[in-house]
Amino acid sequence: MEVKNKKVLDLDFYETVVMYNCLTDSAYLASIVDTLEARFFKNNDIKNIVTIITKFFTERGTVPTHTEIKAYLTTDELKTSFKNVVGLFTGIDKKFERNELIENTETFLKEKAVYNALLDAADKLDSKQLNTTELLVKIEKAVGINLSQHMGLEIFKDIDIFINDLHSEEPHIKTGWKWLDAKLGGGFLENGRALYVFAGETNVGKSIFLGNIATNIALNGKTVLLISLEMSEMMYARRLSSAITSIPLSHLKAESDNLKQLITEIGTGKKSKIIIKEFPPSTLTPHQLKAFVKKLIQKGIKPDAIVLDYLNLLHSSIGNNSYERILYAAQQVRALSYELNCPIISATQLNRSGYNVDNPGLETISESIGLATTSDAIISIWQKDEDKELGTINIGMTKNRFGPNFGSIALKIDYNTLQITEDDTINESDEAREFTKTLSDLSST
Numbered sequence: 001m002e003v004k005n006k007k008v009l010d011l012d013f014y015e016t017v018v019m020y021n022c023l024t025d026s027a028y029l030a031s032i033v034d035t036l037e038a039r040f041f042k043n044n045d046i047k048n049i050v051t052i053i054t055k056f057f058t059e060r061g062t063v064p065t066h067t068e069i070k071a072y073l074t075t076d077e078l079k080t081s082f083k084n085v086v087g088l089f090t091g092i093d094k095k096f097e098r099n100e101l102i103e104n105t106e107t108f109l110k111e112k113a114v115y116n117a118l119l120d121a122a123d124k125l126d127s128k129q130l131n132t133t134e135l136l137v138k139i140e141k142a143v144g145i146n147l148s149q150h151m152g153l154e155i156f157k158d159i160d161i162f163i164n165d166l167h168s169e170e171p172h173i174k175t176g177w178k179w180l181d182a183k184l185g186g187g188f189l190e191n192g193r194a195l196y197v198f199a200g201e202t203n204v205g206k207s208i209f210l211g212n213i214a215t216n217i218a219l220n221g222k223t224v225l226l227i228s229l230e231m232s233e234m235m236y237a238r239r240l241s242s243a244i245t246s247i248p249l250s251h252l253k254a255e256s257d258n259l260k261q262l263i264t265e266i267g268t269g270k271k272s273k274i275i276i277k278e279f280p281p282s283t284l285t286p287h288q289l290k291a292f293v294k295k296l297i298q299k300g301i302k303p304d305a306i307v308l309d310y311l312n313l314l315h316s317s318i319g320n321n322s323y324e325r326i327l328y329a330a331q332q333v334r335a336l337s338y339e340l341n342c343p344i345i346s347a348t349q350l351n352r353s354g355y356n357v358d359n360p361g362l363e364t365i366s367e368s369i370g371l372a373t374t375s376d377a378i379i380s381i382w383q384k385d386e387d388k389e390l391g392t393i394n395i396g397m398t399k400n401r402f403g404p405n406f407g408s409i410a411l412k413i414d415y416n417t418l419q420i421t422e423d424d425t426i427n428e429s430d431e432a433r434e435f436t437k438t439l440s441d442l443s444s445t
Helices: 011-024 026-032 044-060 066-072 076-091 098-126 132-143 159-166 178-183 206-218 233-245 256-270 286-298 322-339 369-374 385-390 430-443
Strands: 195-200 223-228 273-278 305-309 344-349 377-382 392-400 408-414 419-421
Touching: 011 026, 011 044, 011 076, 011 098, 026 044, 026 098, 044 066, 044 076, 066 076, 098 132, 132 286, 178 392, 195 206, 195 322, 206 223, 206 233, 206 273, 206 305, 206 344, 206 419, 223 233, 223 286, 233 256, 233 273, 286 322, 305 322, 322 344, 322 369, 385 392
Parallel strands: 195 344, 195 377, 223 273, 223 305, 305 344
Antiparallel strands: 377 392, 392 408, 408 419
């Protein structure tokens, strides 16, 4: 298949261009030194000199002078290499348009990184040691190389840009609960760049909350992708359809005709979509999740939000223990919210110190505090025995980059349909409830 509008770069020639700028421009070298590898170059002379200058830059933070380079030319081979490299520069124009230089260098680095990743894979395939997940990570890293020239916001110079942003309304997706919307500054960020996590002990209702979030978002006319790593697609479909139609779970089969009509009418009327996709636990990596979403997008389905049940069950080949594995997974999932331009909402477990505790804190997050440091907002879930009897469940703000990181509220939970709703009366004080009752009695006389 022909790739249209893609610049074809003479990689062999461009080796010399990269080498020249590495030797003469500290800012250029600084922008690529973390990505640059000697094996990206076919020319052995360039390989030798690249090794010297990258080592020097890493230690000193600058390009070596001519005199400093000579001190590193400790063998006849290195001296010859340097002489040959300098000789290559006579054949190139020394003036470069900056944007063109950066764009071409980015292409050079990407293509070389992908090529070498495939070479490594071929070697391991011959020895039957190929790890396809590791290969995918390398290729994702290669194609993700970005030499952006945007230098950030200079607040004194760019004050007009900042003021315009202050007056612009950042779009949000409503959570379905006004209290949580207020805490998050309006709801989930519609354009992504955020990871939201619900944290609770085992069996407290994390999946119920995630299911409610999926339906609440969808009923606003949005498209939701719900990734399940522990519950079947059909079981989730039962829960969501019960919550959407208010038909009790135990009545779904008997009322299947009514269920079909209601689901069809609601989905069509609100232009809602919920895609439920099940993967076995600890088999799906963040990169594979991204690949699946890309397939959906290619089919014309662009998720407005992704609900992931739940983050700890993602697989990662990176990390020597659960702390490192979950930290990496959380970082990659949050990065996905940038790439896919949609919020990602997930859940995590609490450790034993968070059980039977009102509004448990970050220190009770299970397995990896790295998840807590990575997430943009963490909402705790807890429930006491008396709450279960009353049909209530509590949530509280534990971490919040968008507003206050404190406060809690009790919500009503209908165990027949698994709907979670707000009810102001259950959060009133005893005095407020007595006053409300008095008003009600007076109005009825």
